[in-house]
Amino acid sequence: MTTTRIAIASALAAALVLPAATQAQGNMERCYGVAKAGKNDCQTAKSSCAGTSKSDSQTDAWISVPKGVCDKLVGGKTTAG
């Protein structure tokens, strides 16, 4: 075994014997969690009603101005290319 390989083996082995509390930090460290509601693959109640809407917006021009939180995202490069 080379010195490097011994060092790597030691580092990996050390990770396995870290106190349980330290290892558990992985589960408690700050994560951004996303819990989703299950998605029904029918969604009939809502969509059946939506389907009977008389307005057909298909030919409408693009609403080309986003109106979400992108207003909050500022600075840096804001155009592609």
Added chain:
Amino acid sequence: MPLALRDLQKAFAAHLSGEDQPALVAEILPAAQRLRIHRHHMLDSLGSALAATFPTVQAVVGADFFRRLARAFIGQSLPSQPVLAEYGAGFPAFVAGHHAARDLPYLADVARLDWALNLAFHAPADGRLAAADLAALPADELPSLRLGLAPGTVLVASPYPLDRIWAASQPGAAADPVDLAAGGVRLLVLRRPDDAAFVALSAGEAAFIAGLGEGLSLEEAAGRADTGFDLSACFARLLGLGALAAAQ
């Protein structure tokens, strides 16, 4: 002359995704009004599915803009599977190439993060490697181990501060602006027992786990990281997060 079944089905699909099919309307189903119900139904169902899968994209651009984006995507990419949660794999690439998003160059990366979280959320939660699983192994065998990534574990890198963009897009987030010039991130998306999540990685950690994902051994993957990389801390962190797959 009636259309053959296959032609009827193709014409029906084309009509649903937005293009009127005169032959279909005239010869088979004269009730254009009723066909439009199908179209609305399909576009609304698929649009809602995309909004549920890409909530951050929708939050960033707003519901109206998102609906247009979704509709343009649906028109060129109908689902190939019956499960709506699996619909939208091509949406990030579509967003990247769409003219409407050219002023929002980070939007495709936001979509990639949403898609990774969606995949993670629907990945099985078990089958994660724990430190105890390796305890019986002699230390000198550890460097040559090839550990795969656990189901749902995906690296998402971006030149934009994706984590802050994501946080600012959550309901009830503070109105503080996010500086897009704050720098890029390497996020590790994970399946956790009850949800999907992501954590930010250092450059060394990201290089290490990318190497593992390519099938490299622990030693080879460690060689990918920069000199200041703390292999011990990183390995412990990945095990703690449940990011690695249990041995087969």
